[in-house]
Amino acid sequence: MSYFLDDTLCSEAKKELFTVVDWLRWCTSRLDESEVYFGHGTDNPWDEAVALVLQSLRLPFDCPDSLYHARLTTREKELILERMKLRINQRTPLAYLTHEAYFCGLPFYVDDRVLVPRSPIAELIEQHFEAWVQEPSTILDLCTGSGCIAVACAHYFPNVFVTATDLSEDALDVATINVQHHQVDDRVCLLQSDGFSQIPQQTFDLIVSNPPYVDAEDMSDLPDEFLKEPELGLASGKDGLDLTHRIIQEASQYLSEQGVLIVEVGNSWPALADNYPQLAFEWIQFERGGDGVFALTRQQLVDAGF
Template sequence: MKISSFRDRFREQLQSQYAVQEIDSIFYLLTENYFGIKRLDLALDPSAELDENQEKQLETALERLRNAEPVQYLTGKSEFFGMDFEVSHAVLIPRPETEELVQWIIDDQADAHGDILDVGTGSGCIAIALAKNLPKMSVQAIDLSEAALEVASKNVENNQVSVQFRKDNILEIEDLGQEFDVIVSNPPYVRELEKASMRPNVLEHEPKMALYVEDSNALIFYHKIAILARKHLKKNGALYFEINQYLGPETSNLIQEIGFETELKKDIFGNDRMIKATFK
């Protein structure tokens, strides 16, 4: 079958889920990742054919896409802050909003020396981006998931930075082991009541323990991390969070009650998305 004919098959099968331009982008991303065939190659040779194995591979990909699986899990790759990251079902796919949080930290800490802790590191995207762009800082990261830490370790190696990882459940520990200049976290914050508004690609495929919290205790991670930060941040240190856009004031108030001053910041879409907390 011609590659262009299989592209048309993608358009037909996925038209209820994606716009045509997005379908084409996904298709060409797959042909490049699977076979090394770029969009330009196909434009120069529109009669190019797929062999039987390539057809089977694309058919499998099409079925996974029909089941709303994110294309990043098909390729095993995602981009974040200008770097390539391996991803699997053990980690969340890095989001553009999180890049804004990372940029905020880099802007604040551009000339700083010291120690950073990333809580709930997942793919390692926050920790690695900070290590890459703040070379005077030493970066550590923790996560509950052994599988996530394996992915993060590969990303450290691939991006040639230094990050020290350890396995810990932040809700169960009472001591971080040292003081830090920066503590950052993008913890689980999606309430059960918000599931109905989420896209199937997130709801059905990304790791639940990295996403969801109970409606009755939606700020559990913010409370625990802020309590630990109160004890383990250095005098002029800062705590940064990505937050649930619907709980901006509530999250700020909680952190203030623990003894911090807070700055609530919106993302490029105008949603409350991140908080910086410093000592009063």
């Protein structure tokens, strides 16, 4: 790590910077020269600086332009500097510093017990999975992590009951915070389960999952920011598909007659396709970017012998 945000730079900033826009400009420059990795909600220094500064000041992203010229208090400056030092010197993801990430336009509490929400599945939820299901009544979210997919599904489908599972007790504690914050605890049931193992024998109109899918080679090359996240949510064996293999082999037992399985496997998608030549995976295209998400119907799984 060649760049380090030291006390001298921070002291100068606290003395010489006054307004919101001053701090946005300064943070953008420091983030740019530090070569931190962007991949937890932003993809450039400016957007990262905007998120860090505005969230630290508890300002909305659509705040009036006049507020950009407001002066900061000493404590507000110190908080921004504290978070900038952790972001640059420790490579801590921004969401772990502000404890807030957005998914499907909704705010979620996050900390280092869960992955930072970033799945392209958000786009499908916002579109009501309209290409695959019609008005589902039951949804299963496997590997819920922060609960972002489950809560977003409950938000966008007001008549749906969602079962959300995770192996990690820590993750379920975070998911509970989000379920309660969004007041969907009457329609989202959280269960600790390793895959389907603890799920009651029932069927779901839609099973959606963002399981761990990083293969061993990619795990060894991950940027420092991703190494701050729980390994349990990332790594899944040599080919990154240990859990996905189990999902494919068992999902048909938990899908309704017209049910659909949607799973994100990221860069491990070629290995998955090679493993199952008998399955006609539909690889979903996203307007906002992202790949490695497939859809399969229950009938396709049954016809392939699963």
